[in-house]
Amino acid sequence: MKIKKIVVLILLVGSVGIQFIPTDLNQNDTVPITDFLLVNNPPERISGLLKESCYACHSNNSQYPWYNKVQPVAWFLENHINDGKKELNFNEWDDYSKRRKSSKLKSIVSQIKDNEMPIYSYTLIHKDAKLSKIEKQLIISYMLVLIDNQ
Numbered sequence: 001m002k003i004k005k006i007v008v009l010i011l012l013v014g015s016v017g018i019q020f021i022p023t024d025l026n027q028n029d030t031v032p033i034t035d036f037l038l039v040n041n042p043p044e045r046i047s048g049l050l051k052e053s054c055y056a057c058h059s060n061n062s063q064y065p066w067y068n069k070v071q072p073v074a075w076f077l078e079n080h081i082n083d084g085k086k087e088l089n090f091n092e093w094d095d096y097s098k099r100r101k102s103s104k105l106k107s108i109v110s111q112i113k114d115n116e117m118p119i120y121s122y123t124l125i126h127k128d129a130k131l132s133k134i135e136k137q138l139i140i141s142y143m144l145v146l147i148d149n150q
Helices: 002-020 036-040 044-053 073-087 090-095 098-113 120-125 133-148
Strands: none
Touching (some): 044 133, 098 133
16 A cells, blocks of 8 residues: 555656646747738638638647646647648748648648548647538638649
8 A cells, every 4th residue: 555655646746747847839929921821811711710720730829728738738739739830830831832832732632621630639629620511612622722823
């Protein structure tokens, strides 16, 4: 019984201790001139959908939920956001080459069609980020127009 108490105490102290290890927040109030929405000026409906369903992980300004203050959840979110930004950062859109933009647009279309984006784990908690069939088609149609205009 004594060993169990020691193990529980160590786990408790460790759990409290990791709360003091900070994470880098992905927050920037400035919208750069290279941002996808500024460069392409999509209809308001498309802008809203992209902001709600994509920008949290694919921009330089994430809106964090309350549970981001709890470790190890904050580490998971930080890693997830960094991975998302490596794949596509809407704030850096106009810095991409024409070829890369075309590739990213095709990837957006493909991943929305295949229900890969927005990811399931994100939409579980962020119900507003889940795209309806009509919303998916709106985004896909818009991206296809951009591909044709490249």
